[in-house]
Amino acid sequence: MKQIWSSLLISFSMYSKIPAPKRDWSKENMCYVMCFFPLIGAVIGGICYLWGYYGSRLPIGDPLHRIVLLLIPVIITGGIHLDGLLDTTDALGSHQERERKLEILKDPHAGAFAMITAVLYFLLYYGIYMELSISSLPIVCLGFIASRALSGFAVATFPLAKNTGLVALFSKASSKLIVRLTNGITAGLMGILMCFFNPVLGGFGVTAMVLTMVHYYHMSKKQFGGITGDLAGYFLMICELTIAGGVVIGEVLIRS
Numbered sequence: 629m630k631q632i633w634s635s636l637l638i639s640f641s642m643y644s645k646i647p648a649p650k651r652d653w654s655k656e657n658m659c660y661v662m663c664f665f666p667l668i669g670a671v672i673g674g675i676c677y678l679w680g681y682y683g684s685r686l687p688i689g690d691p692l693h694r695i696v697l698l699l700i701p702v703i704i705t706g707g708i709h710l711d712g713l714l715d716t717t718d719a720l721g722s723h724q725e726r727e728r729k730l731e732i733l734k735d736p737h738a739g740a741f742a743m744i745t746a747v748l749y750f751l752l753y754y755g756i757y758m759e760l761s762i763s764s765l766p767i768v769c770l771g772f773i774a775s776r777a778l779s780g781f782a783v784a785t786f787p788l789a790k791n792t793g794l795v796a797l798f799s800k801a802s803s804k805l806i807v808r809l810t811n812g813i814t815a816g817l818m819g820i821l822m823c824f825f826n827p828v829l830g831g832f833g834v835t836a837m838v839l840t841m842v843h844y845y846h847m848s849k850k851q852f853g854g855i856t857g858d859l860a861g862y863f864l865m866i867c868e869l870t871i872a873g874g875v876v877i878g879e880v881l882i883r884s
Contacts, residue, residue, distance in 0.1 A: 635660035636667070644668045645706040659803050662780035663810040669776040672701050673769030680765040694757040698750065701772065701868065712861015713749065714742035719852075726853055730789060733858045753869055759876045767822045767833050771871035774818035778841050779864050780811040786845060787854035829878040836874030840867045 634651040639661045641648040646668075676697060683693050702710055719729040721741030732739075760768065784807040819837070822830035844863040848855045855863075 631656055632660055636664045639664040640668060643708060644671070644704055646671065646704065660806065660810075662783050662807045665780045666773045666777045666811065666814050668705070669772035669774075672704050673772040675704070676700050676772070677765060677769045680762050680769075684762065691758070694754065698753045698757050709861035709864045710746075712858040713865040714738060714745055715858040716862035717745040718742045719858075726851070729852060730856070733852075733856060749865070749869065753872070756869070756872045756876050759879070760872060761879060764826065764829055764875050764879060766825055767830055767875050768872045770818045770822050770825075771833060771837065771868060774815050774822070774837060775864055775867040775871065777811040777815035777818065778837070778867065779860055781808055781815065782841075782844065782855060782863070783860065784808050784811070787849060789848070789852040789854035789856045789859070826878075828882060829875045832874040832878035833871045834874075836870040837867055840870045 634656075635658060637648045637651045638658060640646050641650065642661070643665060679693075679697055679700060683696065684690070686693075715733050715735075718735070718739040718741045719732040721739070722729060722732055724732070784804040819830075819834045822833050824830065840863065844855075844859070844866075848859050852859060
């Protein structure tokens with residue numbers, strides 16, 4: 629039980645800004661870290677849900693309401709996944725050899741492609757949230773859990789680009805079978821709940837999520853030889869965006 633509790637605390641202290649007691653990063657304590665990764669998505673989804681429904685009752689305009697909604701995940705995670713998105717787009721935009729791309733991932737400086745990506749990402753996300761009806765928000769909130777479950781599954785399943793770094797550390801320390809089963813089941817359940825809430829909109833969200841996962845696997849293997857911590861952040865940010873985008877596309881088609 630102590631081992632499980634330590635894995636939970638390490639997961640929250642690493643992937644969120646939620647205060648958590650520190651635990652030693654021993655192999656035993658890190659065994660189930662990725663199993664608890666989706667719980668952070670549950671916290672994000674819960675807060676987004678509450679803000680989406682009750683924040684609209686505050687005396688503020690709809691644009692500000694939607695901006696806060698899209699910033700909640702970044703605030704709770706401290707931008708750790710956003711950093712991975714920007715580093716990855718810098719590396720991809722360089723069009724260099726694989727080894728050079730891996731070096732760019734480690735570069736602490738932000739390049740032009742990172743800045744362009746940050747602007748375009750949040751503009752697109754804002755546009756999607758402006759089109760999203762609040763009644764469909766639960767599907768997007770479930771997506772925060774599902775995307776992290778898929779990310780945890782990938783850490784225990786996909787090839788690694790290198791034997792160093794956080795993803796390699798968590799992958800080596802994790803009980804891979806349990807991580808795969810836990811996250812695979814969680815992702816499947818979230819997909820079912822998304823479709824149960826609304827078969828059409830949920831279906832679009834799940835389809836977007838699956839396609840993003842397929843892209844993640846093939847892109848990371850082709851461009852980098854496997855996944856890294858930055859690539860995991862890239863996947864998570866893109867997956868959250870495409871799920872919301874898929875729901876909006878479904879809504880547009882229904883309205884038309």
